[in-house]
Amino acid sequence: MELQRLKLKNTLAYLLENCRSMRELKQIHAHITTAPQFFITDRWLLISRIIFFCTVSQSGSLSYADTVFRLVPRKTLFIYNSMIRAYASRIHDPNSSQPLILYKQMLFDGITPDCITFPFVLKHCASRVDGLIGPSVHAHVVKFGFHSDVFVQNSLIALYSQFGSVDNARMVFDEMSNRDVVSWNSIIIGCLRNSELNMALELFRRMKYRNIVTWNSIITGFVQGGRPKEALEFFFEMQVSGDDMVSPDKMTIASVLSACASLGAVDHGRWVHDYLNRSGMECDMVIATALVDMYGKCGSVSKALDVFRSMKNKDVLAWTAMLSAFAINGNGREALELFLDMETAGVRPNAVTFTALLSACAHSGLTDIGRWCFRVMRHAYHIEPQVQHYACMIDILGRAGLFDEAEELIKNMPVEPDVFVWGALLGGCQMHQNFQLGEKVARYLIALEPLNHAFYVNLCDIYAKARRFDHVKEIRALMKEKEIEKTVPGCSAIEVNGVVCEFSVRGSSQVLMTEIKFVLSSLSDEIGRSFSMSTVVE
Structure with missing residues (x-):
C-alpha cells in the first residue's frame, strides 16, 4: 500500500512537472483530489505545485490558481510566494493592492517572509502610483533580517529609483557588501532616469564587469539626457573594450542612430548603417525607422527615402518618420504626397503624424494645404x-x-x-x-x-x-x-570626415565665427572633402 502511494505520488509529480496546458492540469488535479490512498500532506504538496504551475506557466490561469489557493486550509510560504509573484508580475493596475493583501495575510497566518517574498512585494510597490508603501516594506526587510540580501537590495534600488529618490537608492547601493552586475545596472539606470548623468558616469567608470544592459543603459541615457556626443563615444568604447561576450544589439543600434540624428553626424550614421549590414543583424521595423529618422535629421532625404522604400509592412511610426524627414527639410509637397500614399496603403495616421504633416506645411509655406490637413485630422480621423x-x-x-x-x-x-x-x-x-x-x-x-x-x-x-x-x-x-x-549658449557641431567638433558662442556671433575659422584652418587639408554641419541651436 505504501509503495503504491509513493508510486502514484511520484507519477503525479512527474506529470505536473511536464504539464503543458490547463486541460492536462485539471485532469491531474482531479486525480490528486480523488486519490483515496494519499496522506493530507501529500495532497497539499501536490496542490501547491498546481498553484505554482498556474502562476508561473504561460499557459497557466491566475484565476484558477486563486480558486485553488482559497481552498487550501493551511497555506505554506511556497504557496504565498507563488501567489504574490503572480499578482506582482501580471497585474498592471497601479492601484491594485492584491500582492500587499496577500503579504499581510501571510503575516497574519504567522508565516515569516523570506528573500523570495520581498523582491516581488517591492516590485509591486514600485508600480504603484502613491509610492508610500515602499519605505514601510523596507522597514520589514530590516526587521526580518534581509537588508543584506543582494536580491532584496537590488529591488530596493529599483524601488527608490522609480520614485526619484536617487539619494536613498544610492544609500542602499553604498551599504551593499556584495554587489552583482544587476546592482550596478540598477543604480546606473536609476541615476539616468532621474537626470543624474554625472553620477551614472562615475558609477559606470567604477564597474569592473559590464554586460550589454550596462552599455545600452549608458548610451540610451546620455542620448535622452541631451549628451549625444558622449553617447557615441561610449558606443565606440564598447567596440574596442575587448569583451567578446558583449556585442551591440538592436537597442544599441537604435540609440546610437538617435545620437547621430541629434548631432547631425551623417558619417557616423552611415558607418552604423554599414555595421548593421556587415553584422548580419536583422534590420527590423524599429531599426529601419531609426535609420529613416537619422538620415532625415541629417539632411539626407534621398537616403532616408531609400531605407523607407525598402521596408516591408510599414507601420504608422515608419510613415511618420518619413513624413518628419520631409518636414524638417522643407519638402512640404513630398510630405503631402506621402500622406496620400499612406492613406492608400490603409495605414491610419495618429496625432504625431499630423504634427509632422502640419510642420511640413509650415516650413514650405503651404497655407491652404495646412488648413486642409487640420480639417482632415478632426473630421476624417476624429483626432482632436x-x-x-x-x-x-x-x-x-x-x-x-x-x-x-x-x-x-x-x-x-x-x-x-x-x-x-x-x-x-x-x-x-x-x-x-x-x-x-x-x-x-x-x-x-x-x-x-x-x-x-x-x-x-x-x-x-x-x-x-x-x-x-x-x-x-x-x-x-x-x-x-x-x-x-x-x-545656455548657442552651440554648433560640425562633422568632418567622421569627427564631430563642437563649439559654442557666448554673447557674440563674432566669437562663433572666430571659432569656426579656427576649426576650418586646422583642417585646411581636409576641408574639401565631404562634411555636414548641424544647425545652430539658440
Missing part, C-alpha cells in the same frame, strides 16, 4: 487637435502674415495656449515686422515665464528693428535687475 497641432497651425498662419486668423484660432482653442503657441505667433510677427502685435505677444510670454531669457531677447530684437532703442535699454536694465542671463 492637441496644443502642438495648434502651435503648428499658428506657425503656418504667422509665416503667411495672417495674424487676424491666427489670433482668432488662439482665442477659440479648447485648451490653454502654451509658450509654443505664443512663440509661433511671435516668430511670425518678427518675420513680417508686425511690431505692435509682436510687442504684445513678447510681453505676454514674459509674464508667463518671467525667468526665460529668450523672451526678453526677442522683445529687445523687436524694439531694435522698430528703432525704439530707449525700450531696448529698458528691457536690458530689467534683465540686469532680475539677474536674467542667457544661461
Whole structure:
C-alpha cells in the first residue's frame, strides 16, 4: 500500500512537472483530489505545485490558481510566494493592492517572509502610483533580517529609483557588501532616469564587469539626457573594450542612430548603417525607422527615402518618420504626397503624424494645404487637435502674415495656449515686422515665464528693428535687475570626415565665427572633402 502511494505520488509529480496546458492540469488535479490512498500532506504538496504551475506557466490561469489557493486550509510560504509573484508580475493596475493583501495575510497566518517574498512585494510597490508603501516594506526587510540580501537590495534600488529618490537608492547601493552586475545596472539606470548623468558616469567608470544592459543603459541615457556626443563615444568604447561576450544589439543600434540624428553626424550614421549590414543583424521595423529618422535629421532625404522604400509592412511610426524627414527639410509637397500614399496603403495616421504633416506645411509655406490637413485630422480621423497641432497651425498662419486668423484660432482653442503657441505667433510677427502685435505677444510670454531669457531677447530684437532703442535699454536694465542671463549658449557641431567638433558662442556671433575659422584652418587639408554641419541651436 505504501509503495503504491509513493508510486502514484511520484507519477503525479512527474506529470505536473511536464504539464503543458490547463486541460492536462485539471485532469491531474482531479486525480490528486480523488486519490483515496494519499496522506493530507501529500495532497497539499501536490496542490501547491498546481498553484505554482498556474502562476508561473504561460499557459497557466491566475484565476484558477486563486480558486485553488482559497481552498487550501493551511497555506505554506511556497504557496504565498507563488501567489504574490503572480499578482506582482501580471497585474498592471497601479492601484491594485492584491500582492500587499496577500503579504499581510501571510503575516497574519504567522508565516515569516523570506528573500523570495520581498523582491516581488517591492516590485509591486514600485508600480504603484502613491509610492508610500515602499519605505514601510523596507522597514520589514530590516526587521526580518534581509537588508543584506543582494536580491532584496537590488529591488530596493529599483524601488527608490522609480520614485526619484536617487539619494536613498544610492544609500542602499553604498551599504551593499556584495554587489552583482544587476546592482550596478540598477543604480546606473536609476541615476539616468532621474537626470543624474554625472553620477551614472562615475558609477559606470567604477564597474569592473559590464554586460550589454550596462552599455545600452549608458548610451540610451546620455542620448535622452541631451549628451549625444558622449553617447557615441561610449558606443565606440564598447567596440574596442575587448569583451567578446558583449556585442551591440538592436537597442544599441537604435540609440546610437538617435545620437547621430541629434548631432547631425551623417558619417557616423552611415558607418552604423554599414555595421548593421556587415553584422548580419536583422534590420527590423524599429531599426529601419531609426535609420529613416537619422538620415532625415541629417539632411539626407534621398537616403532616408531609400531605407523607407525598402521596408516591408510599414507601420504608422515608419510613415511618420518619413513624413518628419520631409518636414524638417522643407519638402512640404513630398510630405503631402506621402500622406496620400499612406492613406492608400490603409495605414491610419495618429496625432504625431499630423504634427509632422502640419510642420511640413509650415516650413514650405503651404497655407491652404495646412488648413486642409487640420480639417482632415478632426473630421476624417476624429483626432482632436492637441496644443502642438495648434502651435503648428499658428506657425503656418504667422509665416503667411495672417495674424487676424491666427489670433482668432488662439482665442477659440479648447485648451490653454502654451509658450509654443505664443512663440509661433511671435516668430511670425518678427518675420513680417508686425511690431505692435509682436510687442504684445513678447510681453505676454514674459509674464508667463518671467525667468526665460529668450523672451526678453526677442522683445529687445523687436524694439531694435522698430528703432525704439530707449525700450531696448529698458528691457536690458530689467534683465540686469532680475539677474536674467542667457544661461545656455548657442552651440554648433560640425562633422568632418567622421569627427564631430563642437563649439559654442557666448554673447557674440563674432566669437562663433572666430571659432569656426579656427576649426576650418586646422583642417585646411581636409576641408574639401565631404562634411555636414548641424544647425545652430539658440
